[in-house]
Amino acid sequence: MTPDQLSSAIAACLRDAVAAGDFEVDVPSEVRVERPKSREHGDWATNIALQLGKKAGLPPRRFAELLADRLAGIPGVESVDIAGPGFLNIRLDAAAAGELARTIVEAGEAYGTNEALAGHVVNMEFVSANPTGPLHIGHTRWAALGDSIARVLKASGAEVTREYYINDAGNQMNIFALSVYNRLHGLPVPDGGYPGEYIRELGDQVLRAHPGIRELTLEAAIPVIRQLAYEAQLKDIKATLADFGVEFDVYYSELELHSTGAVEDAVDRLREQGHVDDVDGAVWLRTTDFGDDKDRVLIRANGEPTYFAADAAYYLSKKDRGFEEKIYLLGADHHGYVNRLKALAAAAGDDPERNIEVLIGQLMSVNGAKLSKRAGNIIELRDLIQWLGADALRYSLGRYPADSPMTIDPELLKRNTNDNPVFYVQYAHARSRAASVNAEEKGVRRSVFDASLLGHETENELLSHLGRFPSVVAQAASFREPHRVARHLELVAGAYHRWYSSCRVAPLATEPVEDVNRTRLWLNDATSQVLANGLGLLGVSAPEKM
Structure with a gap:
């Protein structure tokens, strides 16, 4: 049973309780379940009774008591305990918990995908470096994060277009x-x-x-x-x-905005919205009406459009192309753009809280990085890739929130040790693939699956982390934080390494192949799948050997 399945089952119990007259309350579409702080308290916990008890006119603990009996009847639930003011701790039987391994293997690359953002049509603009020189360290972080954000958005059901705005005018x-x-x-x-x-x-x-x-x-x-x-x-x-593993769906030319008359058309459209003034021969957009610190010039007194006029035309182009949600990923020196872009969206008749999102990333540095011999005064991305490798760079950049400054330690990334996070996760995947090959060479096949045999404490831990993967992906998409995926992969890798040390997949040479071996091969391969799927969301390879 996955956490999502348990969540749906709890919601169904709530609806049954309302229908039976136990209490009256609006049932949420999703019930949050999470791991209890101590595994002694069960496999999963929910605070739904604390959320809904008062709304139902009941003390939360009484609400929990009414719900607990119904939860205990869910197939696969071994027991339900009430803790504190109304927390519900749920323990699954071994078969229900272990069934997840087969679910993951059968789902394959689709495991982790979800429909949390189904129906969202998103345009993501990132990198957008001037075509006057090579990409450098300043573009590296957004190239990695922008691509990973796009990947988790798509994995969560959104329709995403990656776009690169070419500043080829001016x-x-x-x-x-x-x-x-x-x-x-x-x-x-x-x-x-x-x-x-x-x-x-x-x-x-x-x-x-x-x-x-x-x-x-x-x-x-x-x-x-x-x-x-x-x-x-x-x-x-x-x-x-x-x-670097980054592909764009659209390369959009700023010059085209000017040559096609899109800039002039944008000014006319904003004027129709009633937010344009003519002052001393210049054309102004009253962005202060929408929270900007000052109004912005669209057309100078000499008739020349400003860069902001091109921004306006570009925003309206995205709107006309059907992108309801527009995400801009900008560097640390672009804080001033947030209010003006949101004001522009409002002036265009959009909802700045829904139709536009501006993410600001902090700077990164690499200890010991040298200026490019080709460019002379910058650190080129191509040099960083050759020096550290795309995987190490992508993973390192993916495991931190965008708004936190960071320094990359090259010596750490070159180590094949467990303190190197990318090695730790990639090695877990390679180890799981080697374990699978070794097991098959010794005659172990996935011909039998008996979930009740996966009862070792390390198996319970590993299954719990595997089960949370889809919700982690959904949260990463919702909050635009792919580092959640990276950090979760490290939990999966750690749990796998502990399980590998405690539970044999292949039997010893003198032992026969048993159903427990066959069943553990399912769990091993399920772990491989989750690690590969997660690394893929970060744009990082999942090596078969290391």
């Missing part, structure tokens, strides 16, 4: 092109330009695509260089993200 693109032009002609880096060996590499690619580029005038060359260097740099960004 003067920085002209400076970028001029930097490549100067390098092609042996000139110094222009004021405010881009240094680094990668500019020379881009120049070489431009030259291969357009051999006569050096013969063009500056005026004629800049548009050509701008386009060719931009395409080459964006290709490099996509390749680096792919090496």
